């Protein structure tokens with residue numbers, strides 16, 4: 254049962270982020286959650302980016318904070334008041350991420366651009382690893398990056414060496430990868446290739462914004 258993915262990211266320093274996939278954990282109850290996240294924080298000094306693929310994301314904020322989560326990323330489709338939920342997450346002392354499913358227009362989160370710490374643009378339907386990267390989501394990343402040059406933008410789902418160029422060129426700077434990392438012959442080399450591509454594109458974007 255995969256519960257954590259390594260995400261090479263600009264946010265992350267040398268270790269990468271551990272993006273906990275919280276749908277399965279939540280289904281096992283709060284004790285299981287505390288066990289897994291507390292255990293990770295005990296043994297790893299990593300930024301814990303928790304992607305909450307759950308309904309009623311408001312319910313889990315305090316439990317995740319207690320367990321040691323660094324970022325609480327909820328789905329825009331799962332809440333009626335995203336702005337209030339971001340406030341609640343910040344008050345609890347975590348960073349707030351907002352995830353958008355492939356069919357949800359990016360306009361759904363544009364008003365939150367100055368408030369959220371990260372936007373996760375899903376590149377597969379949430380559910381399971383090993384799906385095909387949906388390249389049609391890249392214009393959403395591009396639009397978000399054009400409007401918010403300093404926002405962390407994450408992509409998650411089917412990301413691999415074949416499509417990292419498209420994601421990085423669109424402006425994504427936080428990469429979640431499961432299959433392409435864990436099935437790679439050279440895991441370190443694959444993470445380094447992701448990181449290098451993201452860094453090159455982020456440098457280009459920051460030079461462009463200075464020039465404007």
Ligand SMILES: O=C(CO)[C@H](O)[C@H](O)COP(=O)(O)O
Pocket residue numbers: 258274377378379380381382383384409410411412429430431432433
């Ligand atoms: O969150 C997920 C789907 O909901 C997966 O974990 C995500 O798609 C990453 O896995 P892979 O890189 O194998 O696609």
